[in-house]
Amino acid sequence: MTKIALSGRTDVGLKRSNNEDIFIVRPELNFCLVADGMGGAAAGELASRFFAETALGIFSKAKKNGETELPGLVQKAFTLANKRILSHVKTDRSHEGMGCTAELLAFFSGGFVLGHMGDSRTYRFRNGKLKQLTHDHSLVQNMVDQGLISSEEARTHSHRNVILRAVGIEKNISLDLVKGKTLPGDLFLLCSDGLTDMVDDTLIREVLSSDISLPQKVEGFIDLAKLAGGFDNITVVLSQVM
Template sequence: MPIIECCGKTDVGRVRSNNEDAFFANPEAGYCLVADGMGGAAAGEMASQIFAQSAEVTFGNNRVPAEQALIECVQSTFRLANDRILQHVADHPHHKGMGCTAELLAFGASGFVIGHMGDSRTYRWRQGTLQQLTKDHSLVQDQIDQGLITAEEARSHKMRNVILRAVGVRPSPALDILRGSVLPGDVFLLCSDGLTDLVEDASISEVLRLSTHLNRQAEKLVALANDAGGKDNITVVLAAVLQT
């Protein structure tokens, strides 16, 4: 089983009055997550917290070593959170429209499993190279895939905040599951779009290249987003593989 170290940081940014993001990291149980709430004020914040709480229910405090069982835990977390948010909206109609994007990274005996929904992202830093593992479920990403706009144009596109998938918006949304192996020295970055909308991948790489503690790297990433305007809540979680 990989031995991992995790840390996370969230910040309201420089424009928003409340923080709708949430993160959680449990290195002993081998998982971490980022959720970015939507729906305004208390509703968005509640949606992201429901996702984090659902992961705690599903995973508990024990490692899940087998890959298939790990995949099922990840799927169960998204399903439970989706059902709970939908039920909350049914009970509180004034919260209609609430939901969250979410990244859930879990480690097992054979490597990692990622559950991904929305436009939050998971990256892997390995041997000096940063790789985006997830693909945004967004209108602009679809337009990039179709060759209608470039990635650079997408960064300032007026529809860049239109999300095509999210937790808690409709019954049984499609979930991306990714899996792979891990190496000692791998660092995984989970983040909300408050980071990636304002900070280029090259700048993220420069931070992760620094030989410093994960907490310092997380603080630096948040600072970069705030220095670039801090237009949204900013949340990052770093998970380093110390030993496999």
């Protein structure tokens, strides 16, 4: 089994009174996740917690988590969390519209499986090159894809918080599943938009290439997002293939 080093942290930021983000790092289970709640203080927090608890339960109980089984486990985590959130909303209508964006990254020997919904992101840093593995499910990303606005304009656009896909919003989920090989030294970054709205890819690459420890890199990202304004909750998870 591939050996993974993990580090993560979440921070409320400088403008919010509560933190709707959550993360899990479980090196013994070879998986990690980031979820960013939406739908108001109590509801957003609850949605991201439901996703994290559901995923942790599935990976903790899995008898096998090899290359064959992992895509199904990742899909199951998103599907069951989606059902759990929708079921909760039926019993508490005041939480209608709650949901979360989510990144779930799991490793098998020589590779990884990534589940993605929303505008949180996962990047891979390999041999000095940064690659975004996910595509934002957002209105502004669609506008960028159509050539209506630039990537830089998207970061400050008034509609940048309009999410087109999230866990807990629709009965049937549309999940992006990304599968790939890993190499020793590969570094994966999972983060909420509280980081990427504040810190551009050039700075992200600089931090990932720096000769400091994983926890120090995580702290560096949090500090950079706050220096840029810290308008949202900031959550960062780093995973390095040993």
